[in-house]
Amino acid sequence: MATPVYSGGARAPQRGRPRDASRDDALRQAALEVMAEVGYRALTMDAVASRARAGKATIYRRWESKLDLVIDTCTQLASQNLPEPDTGSLAGDLREFLSSLAAFLSGPVGKAAQALVGELPHEPELATAFRETFLIAQRDVLRRILERADHRGELRPEAPRGLAVELAGAALIYRLMLTGDPLDVAFVERVVDQVLLPLVAGGQ
Amino acid sequence: MATPVYSGGARAPQRGRPRDASRDDALRQAALEVMAEVGYRALTMDAVASRARAGKATIYRRWESKLDLVIDTCTQLASQNLPEPDTGSLAGDLREFLSSLAAFLSGPVGKAAQALVGELPHEPELATAFRETFLIAQRDVLRRILERADHRGELRPEAPRGLAVELAGAALIYRLMLTGDPLDVAFVERVVDQVLLPLVAGGQ
Amino acid sequence: MATPVYSGGARAPQRGRPRDASRDDALRQAALEVMAEVGYRALTMDAVASRARAGKATIYRRWESKLDLVIDTCTQLASQNLPEPDTGSLAGDLREFLSSLAAFLSGPVGKAAQALVGELPHEPELATAFRETFLIAQRDVLRRILERADHRGELRPEAPRGLAVELAGAALIYRLMLTGDPLDVAFVERVVDQVLLPLVAGGQ
Amino acid sequence: MATPVYSGGARAPQRGRPRDASRDDALRQAALEVMAEVGYRALTMDAVASRARAGKATIYRRWESKLDLVIDTCTQLASQNLPEPDTGSLAGDLREFLSSLAAFLSGPVGKAAQALVGELPHEPELATAFRETFLIAQRDVLRRILERADHRGELRPEAPRGLAVELAGAALIYRLMLTGDPLDVAFVERVVDQVLLPLVAGGQ
DNA sequence: CAATAACCGAGACGGTACGTCAGGTCTTTGA
DNA sequence: TCAAAGACCTGACGTACCGTCTCGGTTATTG
Known part of the structure; x- marks a missing residue:
């Protein structure tokens, strides 16, 4: 899983608003900060989303789970x-x-x-x-x-x-x-x- | 924390029903079994209590948290x-x-x-x-x-x-x-x- | 309390997913059924939630307590x-x-x-x-x-x-x-x- | 149920320490006070026992349940x-x-x-x-x-x-x-x- | 007077429900 | 179509109370 998934690997004609790639870094940065502060166990998706001023769905669109986010960040x-x-x-x-x-x-x-x-x-x-x-x-x-x-x-x-x-x-x-x-x-x-x-x- | 706490260390005249020491072992045993089956993350206090035929309060009376129970068991x-x-x-x-x-x-x-x-x-x-x-x-x-x-x-x-x-x-x-x-x-x-x-x- | 509270009374621009109003009725119906079966004392929030196929949080989002739910239902x-x-x-x-x-x-x-x-x-x-x-x-x-x-x-x-x-x-x-x-x-x-x-x- | 039960109605030769009848009143008084303060729902046996400086068993020896105690008190x-x-x-x-x-x-x-x-x-x-x-x-x-x-x-x-x-x-x-x-x-x-x-x- | 049995306060016990919180999904409005 | 927001279901959390049981210790009655 590891890295953010950008819509199907195949060549899709790219419809609608493109995903904002800068959100990846913001979210990873937020994840690292939260993890450094409270550890993995106490890290919550809501906390990461809120710190990055993002919605939870934005996270789950890119990573499959909390673990996936953390491992990619690291x-x-x-x-x-x-x-x-x-x-x-x-x-x-x-x-x-x-x-x-x-x-x-x-x-x-x-x-x-x-x-x-x-x-x-x-x-x-x-x-x-x-x-x-x-x-x-x-x-x-x-x-x-x-x-x-x-x-x-x-x-x-x-x-x-x-x-x-x-x-x-x-x-x-x-x-x-x-x-x-x-x-x-x-x-x-x-x-x-x-x-x-x-x-x-x-x-x- | 580590080990189950038995009331005040000082010499109190023993009031109330004493802790049943055999529950310690039953709970540790249950904790080890559950941990071996599902891992630490998925270990729940309810599962441990239920396997040991104990109430959750009986666990929390002895250990402060899941972590405390596990570390003592190990x-x-x-x-x-x-x-x-x-x-x-x-x-x-x-x-x-x-x-x-x-x-x-x-x-x-x-x-x-x-x-x-x-x-x-x-x-x-x-x-x-x-x-x-x-x-x-x-x-x-x-x-x-x-x-x-x-x-x-x-x-x-x-x-x-x-x-x-x-x-x-x-x-x-x-x-x-x-x-x-x-x-x-x-x-x-x-x-x-x-x-x-x-x-x-x-x-x- | 009495009736389900729908966010701030003031005119907020309606952010996020709106409450599903149909859940209100489903929950009230479930509450009435459970109450009729087991009485008020034995009515549990879990039972109501489960009968309405809802989460307990969904109940507590609308009513502050068991009493509040029951009074509104009645x-x-x-x-x-x-x-x-x-x-x-x-x-x-x-x-x-x-x-x-x-x-x-x-x-x-x-x-x-x-x-x-x-x-x-x-x-x-x-x-x-x-x-x-x-x-x-x-x-x-x-x-x-x-x-x-x-x-x-x-x-x-x-x-x-x-x-x-x-x-x-x-x-x-x-x-x-x-x-x-x-x-x-x-x-x-x-x-x-x-x-x-x-x-x-x-x-x- | 209503009133405190004093061992079998039949004529038993009364062995052992007799029940302290003054505890009845102390417990009823405590029950009334607690009820007046917090209501029936929030009345707990522990609260009554503690206020009367009695053990819970002493209550249950006389009344079968919280309800029984309260109704007798009233x-x-x-x-x-x-x-x-x-x-x-x-x-x-x-x-x-x-x-x-x-x-x-x-x-x-x-x-x-x-x-x-x-x-x-x-x-x-x-x-x-x-x-x-x-x-x-x-x-x-x-x-x-x-x-x-x-x-x-x-x-x-x-x-x-x-x-x-x-x-x-x-x-x-x-x-x-x-x-x-x-x-x-x-x-x-x-x-x-x-x-x-x-x-x-x-x-x- | 010793033994016995039931009493007493205290509090641990197995359970059940509580009200909260987090994970991961779904559904809005707005850009 | 994506973003933010937040409602949704699920399920575990740690606490509180129930009614029972088990301690150490006390107090009458019986033998």
Whole structure:
């Protein structure tokens, strides 16, 4: 579902008043604000509509449900905030990527994402969408970082890249969502230097 | 909130009919069953009450809200299912503890815990309770495992124990709640052999 | 309260979907049916809503409470069932009016009205509404009957009309609500011939 | 039901602690106060118990239900407040009896009685009890007044005594419960002089 | 005098209905 | 045809009250 549906995908001759695309952003913005203020559970469609000075029908014309609205709002933001650093070294790339990801997740989007996580077990569609946008995107950036490092000869041949990618995400998410400990630079550096690099970096 | 509140802590001369403690268990059991069937979102107090053949007031007398009931149900179970292995070796202890923890989290309690995670950002009391029961308990077992290993001389002097403990939990939780990948024995062994042991185990 | 409230009395430009006026009747009908079946005490809003295939909110949007709904249902019916006989003679008019009023009050509306009477002492608004619809309307018909008789010269000059009007109502209501004795034609005739006519009719 | 039930009517050897009869009055008093304050509908057993500093079980040991408690409270009072005047003349007896009845009914007991009236149609037991205490008792006094007048030769031979008795009650009750007009001396005198005496008193 | 049984206040218990609120749909007027 | 507004049905919410039951404790009568 994810993104707003604009009347049938097919080429319709476009009758009547066209949908105002600027309402999409207004509604997403309102959704993000409400979510940041009261959380997912307490977010109501009426509140979002009222804050965007829109009618509920205008929301439901674009998203199928509250969940659909929220996930689209989050993934939209997430996909626009994934940096792709290229500092020339594995350590540099990892530090930069994880740092900026940590900074981004520490904001309202992180809270919204966490709210979504609670819904995953019983909403398969949401789970799929969430994984494909939030997780796969991060993972792909990390994979490309490792690939470039490999081309530079920085990796051990048998380096467990999948495990490294997984641990990088896990370390951040665990702090973010479970322990609540800060996602600061010191932590990122400890993870990079003591865990990720030893796991994949070449001998020496 | 967490646990059912039994009137004033002080020594009151016991007025009126005392709470029937067996209802606590019946209600927790009902809550767990309903949660396993329909998930946290769709769990209603009426359903729990009806399944336990109880009145809603009986629930609200003990727990302040649906969330409070669920968290108590989960932490109660969690605290009763934390093994404390002592196989004589660090590798053995870690494998056994993480395996049985993974198995436990793969069941209904894991799903319930995940639902709770979604509520943490906007419910500070819940966050505190969750961390003190779910997280600290696990962490303490792991810490004791490392301590015993240290006494046996298995650890490097400067081993980053906190980081090891954190990564062990993170690896499991990340799979459980985010990626949905299976928490099987192979995964546990990879984490133990390639990540945890290299991180802390002594030279040789 | 009495009648369903349709938004602000002032001239608002009518925004949003207008109230479906046909729901009013459906709900009043349902209320009357339920009341006739189980009585006022056992009448629940859920039952009324369900019978009218309506939501409870739809009821509460129009009436403030169960009492308000019932009183409106009754007065609506009452105002539509007050005959205005004109037989050409005082005795004929009284007999006809009181007979048909008695017949009407012997049905479900009478029971409902009785239920309302029990609430009057502690619900001033209800008392006012009840008196203005139930009582004043009956009283006015009787007053007009006496007036026409006066024009025909049937009344004594100093006839205590107010007392006659009051006694006519009292005799019926007392049987209906207190003693439970039947409101039959014989009773009406006794009241008319032995009480009302002697009280007001001319000498001879 | 009506009156508090003291263990089986049969001759039981009375074992255990006997019921504290003073609680009856305390509870009846509390019931009357609560009823006068909030009406029948809003009267709760908890409120009565709490005001009498009694447990609910203590109420239910004596009366079967809220209705039962209230009706007993009222009829108890009613039966103690029915005067039996004997002034030596029909007019005097009627004036005195109706005046004091009017005064009594204008107090809290009148309001309570009115509340009961609303319940009569759907509570046959209550209706029976109410009629046998409230109504029959009044009626009997009036009947005896008429009888004494008859012995004194004050009545016409064919005087419709039943109708007179009925109208006397009806006139009071109608004002009390329906119109809310005051039950003052002037009204009683008008009813006696213009309605009752003409109806039954001897020619001359 | 001890045992016994019913009393007492208090309040938890299973239920039922309350009046409110939110989700998602439908129906107006106006642009 | 779309937008805003808000009525609509559904169903869960948390509270209040009903009438019953269960406590600790009291008070008469019985043995």
